[in-house]
């Protein structure tokens with residue numbers, strides 16, 4: 026296959042994509058979706074702009090931000106022979122905000138400098154869309170078709186929960202997915218090794234479930250020179266004080282036990298034995314337990330977490346407000362429902378005057394198959410060829426992507442983009458100075474192409 030200039034083509038497309046502003050809210054993703062559709066069609070592939078609702082979020086004024094935005098998704102397809110079921114390559118069009126004052130380069134200029142493409146979305150997730158799109162165009166130049174259809178899907182609204190993007194597509198336009206068996210999306214990738222440490226190919230098989238809650242108290246609005254004792258703000262603070270003291274129980278799910286067992290080989294000496302049997306080590310080895318839980322990312326993998334994020338009271342020092350509210354970002358281990366958690370929380374708060382409302386929640390999902398999955402098998406094959414000694418780790422992540430919408434439909438979904446991201450690169454995701462190297466883009470397209478070809482060979486009857 027002639028892949029000359031692959032990295033440069035990827036960089037140019039990504040740079041154009043970054044220059045199209047899609048900060049959500051309001052998203053305004055239609056122009057970017059149109060760029061992808063046009064690129065797919067120019068390469069001779071099927072491409073379609075998907076109308077998606079503009080929508081108003083809960084708690085948002087109709088007519089406020091968002092309603093004037095032009096939103097859409099992009100869909101494309103490379104037809105296979107039909108001997109195997111389709112694979113969906115999913116990414117999202119929207120990005121989180123970026124403050125130009127905090128960046129070294131303008132986050133929306135798409136500058137290509139020092140072998141890297143810079144800007145918001147370079148990694149999350151315009152870079153992913155570009156890798157998917159170019160993998161499809163590379164594969165379209167093969168002489169014999171693959172057995173599976175490959176479906177490109179880039180949706181709006183992921184950064185705000187995806188209800189108006191992937192949620193809409195899975196609910197209202199499932200025909201766009203064919204009878205897909207597999208899905209690949211963001212949420213995993215290659216962590217480079219170094220020295221004694223092998224590279225880790227992290228493949229996400231499940232995600233924690235966000236459960237966003239609002240706590241609201243009410244009282245009398247009055248002059249703050251004569252406050253009443255049961256005003257809204259002190260009442261809310263008392264409730265939040267109980268919330269912040271909650272110690273959620275530790276639970277090691279099978280996918281998490283498997284994940285740490287696989288990571289054992291790459292773990293520091295003092296943790297290796299504990300990783301082999303995480304559940305027992307957390308129960309029986311207090312020193313290991315302390316070390317493990319001290320790391321917030323690891324802690325989040327074995328328990329529900331509660332972050333108090335938004336606080337609202339009066340807008341002025343000399344007013345006792347009639348209402349006070351707080352928002353909690355609760356992340357549940359798969360299997361727990363938001364309503365069950367809310368009921369437990371109400372018991373802990375133990376104050377009927379504190380109203381608890383669900384702002385957002387997802388249906389808990391079961392993990393996509395680890396062993397026995399043809400996709401995971403293909404990833405293992407490519408990892409062994411690409412990077413002998415690399416460890417493939419199926420894992421749970423504390424964050425969440427749009428994958429759950431597809432898991433709910435029974436599509437085995439995996440978070441894996443074959444990019445090599447050092448921890449310092451990954452800081453750019455939702456952070457400052459997001460960038461990706463052209464080499465990384467090129468390697469990712471090449472590895473994804475090989476992965477899909479190996480998967481196809483495994484599919485042939």
Ligand SMILES: [Zn+2]
Pocket residue numbers: 117149150183211
């Ligand atoms: Zn993302």
